[in-house]
Amino acid sequence: MPPSVAIRCFVTIETVTFADTASSRLELIGFRSTAPRRAVLNAIGNAPGPFTVEDLLSEVPGVGRATVFRTIKLLLELDMMCRVPLEDGTARYQVSEGDHHHHLVCRTCGSLTEFNDPEIDARIAEQARTRGFALQGHSLELYGLCQSCRRTA
Amino acid sequence: MPPSVAIRCFVTIETVTFADTASSRLELIGFRSTAPRRAVLNAIGNAPGPFTVEDLLSEVPGVGRATVFRTIKLLLELDMMCRVPLEDGTARYQVSEGDHHHHLVCRTCGSLTEFNDPEIDARIAEQARTRGFALQGHSLELYGLCQSCRRTA
DNA sequence: ATTTATGCAAAATCTTTGCATCAAC
DNA sequence: GTTGATGCAAAGATTTTGCATAAAT
16 A cells, blocks of 8 residues: 555635735835825725715724825825716715726716726727827716616616 | 899898807796896806816906806706816816817816717717616716927927 | 895815824834 | 824815895896
């Protein structure tokens, strides 16, 4: 009988959170990892959906307003989060799922769905080119009723 | 010699101003034509380009802030003016030239150029349809440098 | 006469800033 | 020990509201 060998394999499934990723990226470019900052990043990462600044403020009771505003600004500048303008002039924030994208904004429940459309992007680039406009960015939001609100209505 | 007939023809070229048009439309739906309101409509009609609420306020010194805000809101609701959201969260206002349209927003000089693209609109409708989204409106802004700012830069 | 619109000033929002203190590196 | 980050509260900026008065129909 040949000798047997026991092989035990540990597989750790690590969920890399938004807070972790963001924190690392911030540290890389010289920002410090502080408790208040991490708290804000966690709150953002755990948000169940699009949120307002007010929402975020109430999720991090110990943290000062200024810090929350400063953190949001930081993440926006680094494209780690996106700001979605609503029709009433207010905005919602959300962690960007992919790269560049557009949004479907539900007027009833406020849900935000990201989507991409290379054809639209191409036409946009073309329109800019035609007009001698040096395109640097764009923003596209669709407003209406999401699938479930539509059924309810 | 046959009798002659003099025919004199008066042609009046009337420039119908924005203020006139808007005022009439407002009266038609039951709003009153008041001096402050007309002043605001005139200022809007005479604006050399996109303007902020602040710009408008300073153009109608005698008129109260509330009236200016209320008039803007009214015109937006009636689609007689459009609100263009900028990247910094502020907005500019402009009399809509055509029907539905999109905007090229110059990051340097702030100029706003309207454009249309049926193909983009079609793709947008298609994207909504695919997702079971009842599309009711959309907003598309392109950010970058306009032709002249681009040359200067 | 009715009823809408106005102006004012206060209130309500929303965001930024100055600065002393605290914490990270 | 340096330097960046924080919290607080005050200041700014922006928009809305209540209400007595004025003006339009």
